[in-house]
Amino acid sequence: MISLAFAVSVIWPYRPSYVFSIVLLANRQLSLAILMHDAAHYMLFKNQKVNRWIGSTFCRAVVIADLDAYRTYHLQHHKDSGTQDDPDYLNYKNYPVTHASFLRKAARDLSDTTALKIFWSLLLMNAGDT
Template sequence: MFINAMKSKKSLNLSVDPIGIILGISIILIWALSLYVLLKWDFDYTNPLVLFGILIQTHLYTGLFITAHDAMHGTVSKNRKINKILGQITLVLFAFNSYNRLLYKHHDHHKFVASEDDPDYHESGNFWIWYWNFIKKYTTLKQLILMTISLQLLRFVFPLENLLLFWILPGILSTSQLFYFGTYIPHKDGHEHGNKHKSGSLKKNHLWAFLSCYFFGYHYEHHDSPGVPWWRLWQMK
């Protein structure tokens, strides 16, 4: 199976229970609570906390996807059912993504990194062209329909401007964050890195690595030890 095959020898010695489950559930709950508070907030655009709220929600959105990503590597829980359930929940919250669909695409990314068979790679190296192709490849009509229906229903409960500012916008910004730090920067010079994973890596700065993308800027390390969960990835640096 893919999940077992992707584990390195290092990861086999790492305990992912119960910390992975606790962190995964915590990210879900904090995201939901933060979103509820922000959607109920009678804010003023001149308040600097508005920007802070957007940034916090963006970071939490990224955390949802990173949790799902760890589930694809089997590192949220040793229990395969719990692992998959948390992956499915976080991806549904992240714009109704399909866990099974992304699982196989991510498998191909690791197997064919920085090649024409890599679904995350674009040979142009151009940020905007690459990002646009990335969005098209991972966004489906079903997702857009479900997001539109959800937005219209939620308008009966929350103000539209709150929904756009604290629900829709952070989700879009999160995709940019994930793409830039987790795909574009590590792989844009894939064939020039001179290593077996064709991947670059951020310079060692654990605080920035966490804030930017939950340590996935340490991308060579992730490809070298794909069974290491995000919260231990800094130890591989």
């Protein structure tokens, strides 16, 4: 599917093809992130080495993450979920949000500001600065 997304844009270099490719690539990127999540829990395969290899080789690069760093972070989230020690606590502590806050969040998402913030956070996490 990833190859198809690139091929469509190369074979038919038109805006609708680009939009189709972007949507398809985002969909496949999410799927690989989900597989990386499962590999971080050693749930893709019975063998931990195979989980680590598949998760590191095929899944993590697409979402610009380090599997071991993600595993450490994510397992801390599971250990302290819902508490102030949860590394994801800042992401949900203010929910439910007001209507005005929702509109600001939607504007950030539609303007790609959220994507840039996540990208920056991933770079810092991979640099060991979490």
